[in-house]
Amino acid sequence: MLKVIVVDDEPLARKGMLVRLTAFPELQVVAECANGPDAIAAIQAQTPDLVFLDVEMPGMDGFAVLKALQERHIRLPYVVFVTAYDHYAFNAFEVQAVDYVLKPVEPERLKAAVEKVLTFHNAADSQKRTDKLAAAVARLTGDQPDTILERLDNAEPVVSDRYPEAISIKDSGEITRVQVQDIDWVDAAGDYMCIHTRDGQTHILRRTMKELESELDPRLFVRVHRSAIVNVNTIAKLQMLTNGEHQLVLTNGQAVKVSRSYKDRVKQVFSH
Known part of the structure; x- marks a missing residue:
């Protein structure tokens, strides 16, 4: 045994x-x-x-x-x-x-x-x-x-820190470092990501949603839609709409649609 x-x-x-x-x-x-x-x-x-x-x-x-x-x-x-x-x-x-x-x-x-x-x-x-x-x-x-x-x-730590604390964003010849913990939510706009931060700013990042998701700690961020990722600490409530679909309301009042394929993953946030 x-x-x-x-x-x-x-x-x-x-x-x-x-x-x-x-x-x-x-x-x-x-x-x-x-x-x-x-x-x-x-x-x-x-x-x-x-x-x-x-x-x-x-x-x-x-x-x-x-x-x-x-x-x-x-x-x-x-x-x-x-x-x-x-x-x-x-x-x-x-x-x-x-x-x-x-x-x-x-x-x-x-x-x-x-x-x-x-x-x-x-x-x-x-x-x-x-x-x-x-x-x-x-x-x-x-x-x-x-x-x-x-x-x-060599008796060294097996697992190193995987997720970065900040993301560097290049725009118009400048590089801005955005603290990950300050990101409220992210949505896709074609080939670009719109990163919305706690101070009300929106930063444009040329990267795929899949690539960005791999850099974000899944304990802090949840994919809610094919084109949206949300910081779990900004989620205020989950609403069911009259058409049977769901949406999240963030602490800043922003509404983010939840697709059916990601609904169960979002509900996990509310089970803790």
């Missing part, structure tokens, strides 16, 4: 995962943790084979937990990431030992993740496990797997 630890700051999410894991006789849950520091202590004490690790947790998120384990030279278990966001493009992972599941967790998706871990476990050694984890973290951070492995060998 594989020893398992479940890490999630949401009690209902932990309970739901524990219930679903009872379907797998190969797994034995030895601990559940509500935050990063407790997870590190439990992993060190229990030496689990597998950890279901929530990516988004206050204070110390899942990435920080991985960094702390590496820095303390604690043996890395298999890791299945759990997240409410699909921003990280987990579906691109071609790995056996490290997988992901999206919240709310679907039984079939969880079964597939567990089967991947079990398959790899039957033939894996410590180096293969490290290689797979390095590949997964590389996908998350944009770094090369070799760089991740070099950091492991």
Whole structure:
């Protein structure tokens, strides 16, 4: 049997995962943790084979937990990431030992993740496990797997800060640095992005929505439409219109349409 630890700051999410894991006789849950520091202590004490690790947790998120384990030279278990966001493009992972599941967790998706871990476990050694984890973290951070492995060998932090604090915008021979935290929302205008900031200014950025979204922390920004991204801290309310569509009202009074394909992602903001 594989020893398992479940890490999630949401009690209902932990309970739901524990219930679903009872379907797998190969797994034995030895601990559940509500935050990063407790997870590190439990992993060190229990030496689990597998950890279901929530990516988004206050204070110390899942990435920080991985960094702390590496820095303390604690043996890395298999890791299945759990997240409410699909921003990280987990579906691109071609790995056996490290997988992901999206919240709310679907039984079939969880079964597939567990089967991947079990398959790899039957033939894996410590180096293969490290290689797979390095590949997964590389996908998350944009770094090369070799760089991740070099950091492991040198006892350096595995995960560096991914999201910039400011964005440089070139316009008419000038470069303006816009603090990311000051961005209220962004909308697309052809080949350009209109970045609307807290001080009422609008900055024009020549970049695609996909490129800009990759630079914005998904814990702070949510895609609400094919052509709109909103700072979650500026959302005042979500309205249902008479035609059945939805729109957000921001703290500055701005209304932003929510497309049907992004409605569930927006509702996640209101579940926290």
